Amino acid sequence: MTMSTLADLSTPLRALRMLSADHPDLPVPTVRVSPFYPDRLCLAFHSISDTTLPLAAFEAWRTALGVPEDAVDGRLQSGGRTWALEAWSEYAGATVELTAYADTDRTEGRGGVL
Template sequence: MNDALTLHELAVPLTLDELAVPLRALRLLAADFGHLPAPCAHVSTIYPNQLKLSFHDGLTDFETWRDALGIAPDAVDCREQGGGQTRALSLTTDYAGAELRLVAYGDVLAPATAAGRDVR
């Protein structure tokens, strides 16, 4: 799903109405899942059909949302960045006609140690 606009299309400014699909999805998510942890919400004129919800304080809130939306764990892309210090989770799904993208960033846990020794 890549609905990025071409350079020619970017030269013509979008109207707010042209962002109605992801904004409607956000409104529905707020109504249906208002009890869940608040994400950073992002709507962009570059990806006018996408709603991005991001979590920057760990992975738990991402998993809460994934579970609430009924998305299987194997739909999640897991990567490490920052020299292996940060774990990044992401998934993309359709929701209310919008491309819903969830992303989360959290610290990679240190390996378990026993009696001060690395037990990898």
């Protein structure tokens, strides 16, 4: 068994670099890359404070990535207390997984998908 190297993650890291250059004004996501899915770039938004608007951030990224609104999977989870959105895209050779989680008692919207 050979050890994975940083070069094994070059595809999603390149996509992240290109996204930061092409869209520097997008909201900052939680970023995850993994050797288990070496071509995947995961970008997530969470309700972690009163200043975090995860659904609006998700929408900004969805638009920038060119994901159609009807391609978003929206659902409730945690007994109906949390909105969960998920969308997938391709960017610079990487599969981009875009997710957002928000408390249902928040007042922000996302254009009627949920």
